[in-house]
Amino acid sequence: MTSSAVSIPHGHDHGHAGHGDDHGHGHVTLQYQPGLPLSRGKLIMWLFLSTEIMFFAALLGSYVVLRFGAPIWPKPHHVHLSEPIGAFNTFVLICSSVSIVLALEAARANKVQLAKVWMVLTFLLGGLFLGVKGYEYSAKFSHGIYPVAPRGRIYERPDLYYGSAVRGRLEALRREPKDSWQSMRYSWAVRWHGSPQGAALAGWKEPETYDRLKELDEAAETSLTAEQIAGRRQLQQIQKMVLSPDQQAFDMAVVADQVMPLPAEGADHGTDHGNPEGGHGAHGLNDVFPWLKLPAVIPGGCMWASTYFLLTGFHAVHVIVGLIVFAVLLAYRLDAKRAGMIENAGLYWHFVDLVWIFMFPLLYLF
Amino acid sequence: MSDHGGSSHGPVTRSGESADETLHHSIEAGHDGHDGGHDGHGGIGKYLFVFLLLCGLTTLSFFTYSAAWPWRDQPQVGWAFMMAVSCTKAMLVILFFMHVWWEANWKYVLTIPAAMMALFLAIMLIPDVGMRNRMVSQERALHMARGSDLKLLEQAAAEDPLAAQAH
Numbered sequence A: 001m002t003s004s005a006v007s008i009p010h011g012h013d014h015g016h017a018g019h020g021d022d023h024g025h026g027h028v029t030l031q032y033q034p035g036l037p038l039s040r041g042k043l044i045m046w047l048f049l050s051t052e053i054m055f056f057a058a059l060l061g062s063y064v065v066l067r068f069g070a071p072i073w074p075k076p077h078h079v080h081l082s083e084p085i086g087a088f089n090t091f092v093l094i095c096s097s098v099s100i101v102l103a104l105e106a107a108r109a110n111k112v113q114l115a116k117v118w119m120v121l122t123f124l125l126g127g128l129f130l131g132v133k134g135y136e137y138s139a140k141f142s143h144g145i146y147p148v149a150p151r152g153r154i155y156e157r158p159d160l161y162y163g164s165a166v167r168g169r170l171e172a173l174r175r176e177p178k179d180s181w182q183s184m185r186y187s188w189a190v191r192w193h194g195s196p197q198g199a200a201l202a203g204w205k206e207p208e209t210y211d212r213l214k215e216l217d218e219a220a221e222t223s224l225t226a227e228q229i230a231g232r233r234q235l236q237q238i239q240k241m242v243l244s245p246d247q248q249a250f251d252m253a254v255v256a257d258q259v260m261p262l263p264a265e266g267a268d269h270g271t272d273h274g275n276p277e278g279g280h281g282a283h284g285l286n287d288v289f290p291w292l293k294l295p296a297v298i299p300g301g302c303m304w305a306s307t308y309f310l311l312t313g314f315h316a317v318h319v320i321v322g323l324i325v326f327a328v329l330l331a332y333r334l335d336a337k338r339a340g341m342i343e344n345a346g347l348y349w350h351f352v353d354l355v356w357i358f359m360f361p362l363l364y365l366f
Numbered sequence B: 001m002s003d004h005g006g007s008s009h010g011p012v013t014r015s016g017e018s019a020d021e022t023l024h025h026s027i028e029a030g031h032d033g034h035d036g037g038h039d040g041h042g043g044i045g046k047y048l049f050v051f052l053l054l055c056g057l058t059t060l061s062f063f064t065y066s067a068a069w070p071w072r073d074q075p076q077v078g079w080a081f082m083m084a085v086s087c088t089k090a091m092l093v094i095l096f097f098m099h100v101w102w103e104a105n106w107k108y109v110l111t112i113p114a115a116m117m118a119l120f121l122a123i124m125l126i127p128d129v130g131m132r133n134r135m136v137s138q139e140r141a142l143h144m145a146r147g148s149d150l151k152l153l154e155q156a157a158a159e160d161p162l163a164a165q166a167h
Helices: A040-069 A083-108 A112-142 A160-173 A180-193 A196-201 A212-218 A226-243 A249-259 A301-330 A336-365 B017-035 B044-063 B075-097 B106-130 B138-143 B147-159 B161-166
Strands: none
Touching: A040 A301, A040 A336, A040 B106, A083 A112, A083 A336, A083 B044, A083 B075, A112 A301, A112 A336, A160 A212, A160 A226, A160 A249, A180 A196, A212 A226, A226 A249, A249 B147, A301 A336, A336 B044, A336 B075, B044 B075
């Protein structure tokens, strides 16, 4: 298909048959003939993108089978996911796709300054996307939505296991360290010396603790807001429920509802578009007292957190790589000679946009 | 799309950039019909048009989330609709922003095998991963969330027994 791409006047493609006869016939100008009619950089980029297609197809495909194979999946508002924020990020990425393509056009036309302006804009939009993503992540983290146990405080069911987790956290709150930094150093020391006794022999003192729940119980009503006073009463009742020897599964559902209520079916759509927390109007104890950090029940929440952070995390890593590429490109003079580089960076960036086009509805709207 | 690919212009590229330029210009010549007479094969006007289309399509899929969406009780309709919208958006990005519309036939060599692999990957996940909840151990079923848990939580939220206890 590319017969005109080569000009080999003699001995078409059997270079091995050269045997010195090119000396007799003057110059044989051999030219590089690409297997596909495009530049090497672009070919490599497309090959890379085709591997990326398979990578993200596997990721999104496993998300789809996990999500539809799951016995229950949380609603977006159960996990503090805000659709308007996701839509805004989609818009940001679309804008950045346009700006990178305009940077390419400007560079092709040798408009160096204009190309740089579009490139800077692309970089800023990519950064904005990451910033919004970070804000979204922080909203999840503040509600204890992590994929794994040490920080993750998500329980699948409001059962007795959940009750025992709440009990464990309440007991820990009765022995809160006064100085969290000192407590962290002490725990490192314990790990280093193998045991608390070993740490004590090495001169480490156990950090001082105080009873945070008692402190709350004894706080004067004047120092608390009305919401905090009501929350304190709820907390006292919850303690009775989880410590009661004859607790029932339904009691645990009540506890879970007080700690972090899930919005009702009717209330979760179309009512709180403006809420940046991405959630419900209802306030749980974890919202009233952020230090409480009690385990919460989100049916299907663990699998949701794993897939959400894996998918958006891999996408965010791709965005970061794109930003690095743009930063490198910004160091160059973006003229027609660099158009190939910009085109390849742009192809990559459009692909990142493409992945988000599928991720946004799958994660936020399904 | 295919009639634009392997045109008689002979997509010719050498490793140099200058050849790239001639390639674009020679191929552009064949597209004046739907181009509306832009000089670059993209043209800012065309990119902005695609941009507006993308924004409009995003709004469309966001519409499924609004109260005005008529198939609220059948989520499958919304899912199918959103996937159709996403595929349309992806097509627009690939064809115009990634310039595939103006590329030669090599695009099929790269994209079709990758797309097939992607499809097979997803299909192969279904038996192992997607159906894993059909047969689970008792231990796992004990900890697995159920629809009844959600009902329990909603019931707890509706009844507010703490308030009842307090008074």
